Amino acid sequence: MTVSISTEHGVGAADAAPAPGSALAARTRGLRKTYGNTVAVDHLDLDVPEGAVLGMLGPNGSGKTTTIRMLLGLVRPTAGEVHLLGKQMPNAAPDVLPEVGALVEGPGFHPFLSGRENLRRLAALEPTLPSGRIATAIDEALERVGLASAANRRYRGYSLGMKQRLGLAAALLVPRRIVVLDEPTNGLDPAGTREVRNVIAGLQDSGTTVIVSSHLLAEVEATCTHVAVLHNGTAVAQGELAELLETGNAGLLVSTPDTTLAVDSLRDNRIPARAMPEGILVDLTTTTAPVVVETLVRAGVGVHEARRQRTGLEELFARLTDAEPDGAEPGALSEVDDLVDTPHEGEAR
Numbered sequence: 417m418t419v420s421i422s423t424e425h426g427v428g429a430a431d432a433a434p435a436p437g438s439a440l441a442a443r444t445r446g447l448r449k450t451y452g453n454t455v456a457v458d459h460l461d462l463d464v465p466e467g468a469v470l471g472m473l474g475p476n477g478s479g480k481t482t483t484i485r486m487l488l489g490l491v492r493p494t495a496g497e498v499h500l501l502g503k504q505m506p507n508a509a510p511d512v513l514p515e516v517g518a519l520v521e522g523p524g525f526h527p528f529l530s531g532r533e534n535l536r537r538l539a540a541l542e543p544t545l546p547s548g549r550i551a552t553a554i555d556e557a558l559e560r561v562g563l564a565s566a567a568n569r570r571y572r573g574y575s576l577g578m579k580q581r582l583g584l585a586a587a588l589l590v591p592r593r594i595v596v597l598d599e600p601t602n603g604l605d606p607a608g609t610r611e612v613r614n615v616i617a618g619l620q621d622s623g624t625t626v627i628v629s630s631h632l633l634a635e636v637e638a639t640c641t642h643v644a645v646l647h648n649g650t651a652v653a654q655g656e657l658a659e660l661l662e663t664g665n666a667g668l669l670v671s672t673p674d675t676t677l678a679v680d681s682l683r684d685n686r687i688p689a690r691a692m693p694e695g696i697l698v699d700l701t702t703t704t705a706p707v708v709v710e711t712l713v714r715a716g717v718g719v720h721e722a723r724r725q726r727t728g729l730e731e732l733f734a735r736l737t738d739a740e741p742d743g744a745e746p747g748a749l750s751e752v753d754d755l756v757d758t759p760h761e762g763e764a765r
């Protein structure tokens with residue numbers, strides 16, 4: 417799997433092309449959506465490998481929801497292409513959407529019907545669900561999202577978290593090849609958040625591709641195999657989570673008693689390094705760890721330990737989106753843009 421990090425943000429780059437032969441559940445090229453003067457999504461090339469759990473991360477207004485709506489054919493792109501399960505959207509929507517479960521804002525439940533009755537209406541529209549299986553499928557979906565005990569209450573009396581759960585249940589009524597979840601833990605308490613995590617893990621185990629947008633970095637770090645970081649409507653980084661953290665992680669921490677000699681010998685070899693309380697920190701942007709160690713040993717520096725500096729997703733994210741992590745809610749993104757809050761018009765153009 418390849419990883420790409422936009423060089424504009426100065427943290428290195430790699431080839432963004434998918435590995436040969438790897439199947440993509442979703443793919444966009446040159447995707448763009450404007451609303452009047454607002455550019456919601458721009459030049460977005462997204463690759464979602466089959467079976468991945470892709471976390472779409474980004475500050476408020478970075479284009480996550482618009483991207484998801486274009487993936488699902490709910491919004492027509494201004495330019496560019498969207499392929500879902502190999503077929504071009506939105507034209508292939510009738511073919512593709514039965515295999516795609518989605519939780520998006522405003523799923524359109526009827527306020528005076530119960531959760532179960534709402535699901536029954538939606539289940540009747542599922543082309544792949546035989547009528548004899550509808551009642552069982554509804555019970556299973558309600559159970560899976562922890563809503564069984566409130567299933568017979570009216571939707572309008574549901575809390576935000578219960579509404580989210582019902583949306584999730586609707587997405588899970590039949591087995592899907594892709595499940596797309598826009599902020600699924602929005603409004604959920606910690607127990608609800610754990611349940612969503614379990615649902616995502618279960619989907620992953622069954623081979624379903626999951627695309628999930630979130631503000632919560634810790635959430636993404638815990639549940640996702642892949643990440644796309646959006647900023648101003650475009651992907652500033654995407655790829656496998658572990659590789660992305662590694663690629664964005666350009667420091668080698670070397671424990672040595674000879675800090676001055678170590679820094680000088682590296683600088684003589686044009687390798688940037690600085691002294692730290694616990695040793696020296698070497699910038700690996702232009703070199704590799706073995707070269708650093710060899711250079712130090714050749715200069716007679718005692719190397720006790722050398723390890724890659726682990727940065728969390730939060731730090732990498734802050735670097736990529738110019739967000740300021742200090743003072744931000746733990747695990748949440750800070751708002752980084754002065755957005756003109758254009759009223760949402762609600763529908764495709």
Ligand SMILES: Nc1ncnc2c1ncn2[C@@H]1O[C@H](COP(=O)(O)OP(=O)(O)OP(=O)(O)O)[C@@H](O)[C@H]1O
Pocket residue numbers: 451454455456457474475476477478479480481482483755756757758759760761762763
């Ligand atoms: N229907 C619409 N009409 C006008 N502007 C819109 C519409 N939908 C989105 N936008 C604008 O497009 C930009 C991207 O919005 P979008 O909702 O896709 O971002 P987001 O990353 O999902 O944000 P958030 O995390 O706040 O949900 C914002 O500036 C938003 O105001």
